[in-house]
Amino acid sequence: MWPLVVEIALISIAVYLAIAMVLIAWPTPAPSAAPGTATRELDSLVAGGELAEPAAPRHFAARDGAIRLYRVYPGTGSDVLVFLHGSSSDGRYLARLANALVALTGLTVVTPDMRGHGSEPGRRGDIEAVDRQEQDIADLIAVLRTQNSSGRFLLGGHSIGAGLAIRDAAGQEKPKPDGMVLIAPYIHRRSPAARPNSGGWATPFVPRFAGIEMLQRFGIHIFDGLPVLRFAVPPAARDGIETPLYSWRLFASVTPRPDWRDDIRRIDCPVLVLAAERDSIFRSEGYRTIFEPLARATVEVIPAIDHFQLVTSEEGPPRVARWLKEAVR
Known part of the structure; x- marks a missing residue:
């Protein structure tokens, strides 16, 4: 009896692992030939010259020597705001x-490049370990x-940086x-703020996502560095240091944990959420539901702007200044 049970169990495991490998090897979807709304909006923003000249780069040594x-x-x-950039940029x-x-x-604003991004990415589109981004913030x-300082x-970010x-x-x-x-924080693909494929901005490689996570249940992580997500970066934003592909590890490192509701509940400070009425990537009204459990959270939806205009609109900074004066002691 027992040899038969063991044989069935081994066969089941082998079939499970084989299915996972097939999903990982599944062909990735081709890039869309027609740019979506979000892609056109970013293309217009970058090409329109609305962005300012960035400060000169500085460097710090992280705990792993990077x-x-x-x-x-x-x-x-003496107050400082560390503010994190969005996906692919x-x-x-x-x-x-x-x-x-x-x-x-009067805040000092500090904008680090997250690992896997920018002109000095380490591994572009990938990261050594999922917790490395958080360690970098603490080290900075x-x-x-x-x-x-x-x-x-204060800590903040735009889109996936948030x-x-x-x-x-x-x-x-x-x-x-x-x-x-x-x-405009990214929360989770199943949150009230989500749109399918982020309104066309992001294309997940769904079979590969599933296959990698199947293997992780057996403690197998050798495929975590494979790309699982593609962003529709427009021509105006392509300068040779964009990051259009994310590995499983990189995506996990810059997003809330699968139990995103628990991550939200664990926040123990005042929070200001600014959203855009015309956001084509996220559903802005969904943020009110997401942050309702936090008594010290303020959600404001700015009218007549889109996801990317949130970082150039004159509406945003005065709202931050008012919130800082009223809510943060």
Whole structure:
């Protein structure tokens, strides 16, 4: 009897693993020939010259010895906002937003390039370990503390960068932020703010996603570095250092955990969520439901702008300044 049971179990495991391997090897979808709404909006934003000149790059040494790039927009006080960029890009496009926040709030705004991105990515489109982004944030804050940024520490981001901010605030690394500024945050593909394929901006390789996660149940991680997601980066945003493909590891490292509701509940500071009425990537009204469990969360939807205009609109920075004065002690 027992040999038969063992044989059936081994056959079942072999079939399971074979299915996982087939899914991983499944052909990836071809890029769309027609750009979606979000892609056209980003193309227009970059080509239109609305972005400011970024600050000069600086560098810090992370705990694993990697040299990481960041930019600083100095304020007049001791408070610092570490603000994270969105998918496929790097911190350069945040310069206009950073300058406006400095002028209105006195904050020093710091925009690091997340690992896997920018001109010094390490592994473009990939990362060594899922928790490395959070470690980098903690290491950067330690460096900033030595440079007299001894006041309040605020954390924020745009789009998937705001997703990483949520992940970091809910994780194990310290210090924890005194406040958070989340602009059109990525939450989860099944959250109330989600649109199918992020409105055409992101194309997931669904079979490969499934196959990799099947193997992970057996502790097999050798395929975690394969690309599983493609972004529809428009021509105007292609300068040779864009990151159009994400591995499973990179995507996991910059997004809230699968139990995203628990990540939200773990945030223990005032939160400002700014969304765009015409966001074609996320459903802005969904943020009210997502952040309802947080008593100190404020959700504001800015009318007549889209997802990418959130970082250039003159509406956003005054809202941050008002919230900072009223909500963050």
